[in-house]
Amino acid sequence: MIIVLRPNSTSEQIDHVLERIKDLGFKAHLSRGELRTIVGVIGDENKLQAEPLLAIPGVEQVLPILKPFKLASRELHREDSAVQVGKVRIGGGSLGMIAGPCAIENAQVLDTIAGRVKAAGANILRGGAFKPRTSPYSFQGLGEEGLKILRAAGDKHGMPVVTEIMDPRQVELVFRYADMFQIGARNMQNFDLLKEVGQTRKPVLLKRGMSATVKDLLMSAEYILSEGNPQVVLCERGIRSFEDSTRNMLDLSAVPNVKGQSHLPIIVDPSHATGRPDLIPAMARASIAAGADGVHVEVHSCPEKALSDGPQALLPDQYATLMADLRKLAGLVGKTM
Amino acid sequence: MIIVLRPNSTSEQIDHVLERIKDLGFKAHLSRGELRTIVGVIGDENKLQAEPLLAIPGVEQVLPILKPFKLASRELHREDSAVQVGKVRIGGGSLGMIAGPCAIENAQVLDTIAGRVKAAGANILRGGAFKPRTSPYSFQGLGEEGLKILRAAGDKHGMPVVTEIMDPRQVELVFRYADMFQIGARNMQNFDLLKEVGQTRKPVLLKRGMSATVKDLLMSAEYILSEGNPQVVLCERGIRSFEDSTRNMLDLSAVPNVKGQSHLPIIVDPSHATGRPDLIPAMARASIAAGADGVHVEVHSCPEKALSDGPQALLPDQYATLMADLRKLAGLVGKTM
Amino acid sequence: MIIVLRPNSTSEQIDHVLERIKDLGFKAHLSRGELRTIVGVIGDENKLQAEPLLAIPGVEQVLPILKPFKLASRELHREDSAVQVGKVRIGGGSLGMIAGPCAIENAQVLDTIAGRVKAAGANILRGGAFKPRTSPYSFQGLGEEGLKILRAAGDKHGMPVVTEIMDPRQVELVFRYADMFQIGARNMQNFDLLKEVGQTRKPVLLKRGMSATVKDLLMSAEYILSEGNPQVVLCERGIRSFEDSTRNMLDLSAVPNVKGQSHLPIIVDPSHATGRPDLIPAMARASIAAGADGVHVEVHSCPEKALSDGPQALLPDQYATLMADLRKLAGLVGKTM
Amino acid sequence: MIIVLRPNSTSEQIDHVLERIKDLGFKAHLSRGELRTIVGVIGDENKLQAEPLLAIPGVEQVLPILKPFKLASRELHREDSAVQVGKVRIGGGSLGMIAGPCAIENAQVLDTIAGRVKAAGANILRGGAFKPRTSPYSFQGLGEEGLKILRAAGDKHGMPVVTEIMDPRQVELVFRYADMFQIGARNMQNFDLLKEVGQTRKPVLLKRGMSATVKDLLMSAEYILSEGNPQVVLCERGIRSFEDSTRNMLDLSAVPNVKGQSHLPIIVDPSHATGRPDLIPAMARASIAAGADGVHVEVHSCPEKALSDGPQALLPDQYATLMADLRKLAGLVGKTM
DSSP states (O other): OEEEEOTTOOHHHHHHHHHHHHHTTOEEEEEEOSSOEEEEEESOHHHHTTSOGGGSTTEEEEEOOSOSOSTTBSSSOOSOOOEEETTEEEBTTBOEEEEEOSBOOOHHHHHHHHHHHHHHTOOEEEOBSSOOOSSTTSOOOOTHHHHHHHHHHHHHHTOOEEEEOOSGGGHHHHHHHOSEEEEOGGGTTOHHHHHHHHTSOSOEEEEOOTTOOHHHHHHHHHHHHHTTOOOEEEEEOOBOOSOOSSSSBOOTTHHHHHHHHBOSOEEEOHHHHHOOTTTHHHHHHHHHHHTOSEEEEEBOSOGGGOSSSGGGOBOHHHHHHHHHHHHHHHHHTTOBO | OEEEEOTTOOHHHHHHHHHHHHHTTOEEEEEEOSSOEEEEEESOHHHHTTSOGGGSTTEEEEEOOSOSOSTTBSSSOOSOOOEEETTEEEBTTBOEEEEEOSBOOOHHHHHHHHHHHHHHTOOEEEOBSSOOOSSTTSOOOOTHHHHHHHHHHHHHHTOOEEEEOOSGGGHHHHHHHOSEEEEOGGGTTOHHHHHHHHTSOSOEEEEOOTTOOHHHHHHHHHHHHHTTOOOEEEEEOOBOOSOOSSSSBOOTTHHHHHHHHBOSOEEEOHHHHHOOTTTHHHHHHHHHHHTOSEEEEEBOSOGGGOSSOGGGOBOHHHHHHHHHHHHHHHHHTTOBO | OEEEEOTTOOHHHHHHHHHHHHHTTOEEEEEEOSSOEEEEEESOHHHHTTSOGGGSTTEEEEEOOSOSOSTTBSSSOOSOOOEEETTEEEBTTBOEEEEEOSBOOOHHHHHHHHHHHHHHTOOEEEOBSSOOOSSTTSOOOOTHHHHHHHHHHHHHHTOOEEEEOOSGGGHHHHHHHOSEEEEOGGGTTOHHHHHHHHTSOSOEEEEOOTTOOHHHHHHHHHHHHHTTOOOEEEEEOOBOOSOOSSSSBOOTTHHHHHHHHBOSOEEEOHHHHHOOTTTHHHHHHHHHHHTOSEEEEEBOSOGGGOSSOGGGOBOHHHHHHHHHHHHHHHHHTTOBO | OEEEEOTTOOHHHHHHHHHHHHHTTOEEEEEEOSSOEEEEEESOHHHHTTSOGGGSTTEEEEEOOSOSOSTTBSSSOOSOOOEEETTEEEBTTBOEEEEEOSBOOOHHHHHHHHHHHHHHTOOEEEOBSSOOOSSTTSOOOOTHHHHHHHHHHHHHHTOOEEEEOOSGGGHHHHHHHOSEEEEOGGGTTOHHHHHHHHTSOSOEEEEOOTTOOHHHHHHHHHHHHHTTOOOEEEEEOOBOOSOOSSSSBOOTTHHHHHHHHBOSOEEEOHHHHHOOTTTHHHHHHHHHHHTOSEEEEEBOSOGGGOSSSGGGOBOHHHHHHHHHHHHHHHHHTTOBO
């Protein structure tokens, strides 16, 4: 940690800064430049980052030099992690191809979709039983009834299942039916929920929040990891920007960016990122080329009658065509589905 | 609702669109232009907005013409609402001046701060017992112990108290101690939490999320209102932007923007919006001049030892100076504290 | 164009709206809904979009239904365009692989770099003689001396050359030395400059501005096209966002987004978009997989001594490795270098 | 300047870093922490910031500790500057109240508007003769004819005039007619234009770019100042954000933010920032309360027939009402019009 003092800081202020650092159990190292005096602070920076050093009179800037996450960091865990979801492995060269409808609507529609995406090569089935909808007047999901339908479809078609959880009180219920929890973008910083799934030993798909930096995403993963659950898969699904022709702005650079700093697997969701079926296939191909550990795509057999997010779903045939492309790309980058 | 068809849409597609609209119980009105055919849809637009019309083959754009919120809207409730928090009224010409530390640390520190802000003119005391911290290694709040300290300080100094709630399981506990729930920015779209506080009859301070539009904020208020709780005060506290010299970007235009569309009161939090004590007074003054129904400011008697967000707190003396300015401004714009 | 009237608009206001539309030479079509009255306007929408209809009393919203660009649009020009730069073709299945240093520093350095990127497979040489630098105290480029060095290096290594132009007064000079003009992000809406290069018949590489939507980019292309120069190649190079670990936010979805609306070729510049050599190769691969018509990469033989943007340049060896990957990907997506 | 080395940097790399710093004429100061080695660099940081230190092998971060602008900085010029435009002073307690139409349309319309805004208390007349329009098909301004009309109206009503300049070739022409140059948001980083107006001795109104940070704005001012022209007034006019209900996002915190770092005056333009007449008065009031040195408002006597930006103009009566409010506020904050 480097503390930069104001140009007009007094010697009393400098002494006070040095004293505060000593009180906190750290060593200070003073250096006077032409225009600024700076103080290097030596000790456990993670502990130091919690202190309000910037509030000490005379301090102009506080410059951290270490990353604020530990368990998610590649510094202490150099090889790629892989996460096991039922029989499917995500990471370490294996791709998690997650597909299914936005919301679970009824057993028949889900069965049809599950059969089609399985045939196309998907290896994990998705579907929402609890839906975070912007409007209280929109369809909010089938709840436990939906979880049963999802479990049955997964079992019938031989696919592990992932579903969103929005409330810490749902953990026990969802735990019984699903193979993987999904934490949605709106709950990426719902810290009580993160702690709760961190106390289980079930894999978690953690989606990036719409206003979260890559560092914020890794800090939220750290919440889950620090509770003892190492099974975290990150998901890039777009951030909010001024571009109004797509639903969100897909930050594909997050894939190599995360991989440089963290050992955790990361997949991409081009469906929510773009909100446009005409852009999803190109962005799914780009994701694999960028090094993602999988792709999450919404598929519906009749988008115009879907109860949630129909306009952004691919048709089963479009998904099958896309998967054929992705299989070739996967080979080229040395990955297997 | 206006549906715009693609330039090359077939007559089968057009017929199918008209049929879908009829099936959904609405009336369609076809109009052929030189380059585009458009369909006007007549009926309850709130119901219609939940339908995936954009997914119907041949449809290019769907243009809503009504706002998607009802209870929060000024269209059906033309006069300003006021919310009663203990003896304090927010809205309708009365200013809610909320002040206190970021986190509740211990009884003595809070008592000191409460006495100082009360003397300066604050009328509601704030303090966090459950803290949403980006890092799992930061101070997470004192929990129920903190709530007791807050209640005691409020009672001693004659101020109603507001505190943040992060988890639906805390509603009952916080209900017993606080006069107003605060929903923080990170939980603005934690819909289960919104529903839960909506089922109480206690006022709610709802902060705008960092990636939320004004419309999103009003939709989240609608969740609370639609559960039967009309006591909602909105709070602008900055959105995320590329400007890196302030913590967030204060959107002060949200104040008149909300007031044009909604009857709900709105206050401003310049502390979180800027994260800089040197900017807070100017932004607090600007808030009152812009028509806000109050200002929320973090105050700490010793920021450099605060357990949370010390660097953005005002000192009690700075707060007193600011309040003197705000009192004059309030008079000028016809408001009372 | 659809005009939505306010709920309380008077019949005088409605009559006035209809009269204004008639005065402007268009036909109006009135439709009364339950809560709103709307007016459809029939006629040349491009002409209509210039009119301040929103300023007419009683008008609440004006909803355009057509895109505001014509010559850049795919509606009137359905096949992909290709642009010829010297012997190199960009678009229509041919990839433009542009490489070189940020700034031209001297003949020897550029000769070395040109030889290396040519050997790796680059087909167009880039280098800046006029540099847009944020600080007036940074290196501003060699000017005409730099142009001569660039021309000589291009001729020696058999590559057409592209260089940035910042000022309409430089058009004549740069025209004599370069095979392609580059308009940088900061000048994307320098309309006088756009008009000036639009009056030449030399290809233009038009980079997206940091706060420009895809529509804004296409409108700027329209400026060049409408002056008579059809040789425009677009370039996605990142927009500004809150993510602070990359220089800009690469919007790779812009590639299929542009291709859906426009016939113009589009390439990607991962160097400026990310500012990080560790992310450039993954983003270059993703660009080709997403359907881009080429990639623009900064390469320097000694980044730590570069006079501009050294930290974001690839080394020649890194570029050669990347090009080997891109060649395989190009084959997969049916493109040739 | 602080250089942070990678955790695994070799002693050869460290030696090489020290050598490079010595070669560049600076002194290095090595400090080994538990997890990182850091190097303090002592010498003229402005010169050092131009060097690509981040590209040296083994370097992880480069942390500047000084601001990159000098002439615009308050560090070397502690008192507020005031800029003289004709008989009007902006800054140092005097407010510049700029008003007029977006574009100059004809002598009669401008005369009417000028008379009305003068009567309401405006002290500088604005009007555009060269218009930066997103579409090549929109009205582009009257050119020199417009400048003549503007000059005549200013002279008749006793107001200095300000008008936008977009092209370095227009400097001589505009110089003859106007009292102040305006550099628009789209040209804030048109560095050739900045240099050109910097070589005159006429005041410049420099508007913040839509993707510019406050630091970027001050760096662009530095371009003008470093050419020898000290007469720069900054203007906050909104940045680009995801909020789609206003034209831009007004960053009012830029006012105290600039004032803390720079001695230059800063005014606010709520017309372009919001694009909505219903929000302009509240934002103008907030600007004065925040400490701005003036307000720039577009006024038109018949917005629905304006040739440019009609929907965002205030009517003369609305402007007069607003000015009455602003006069009271000015008194309260100790400023004069």
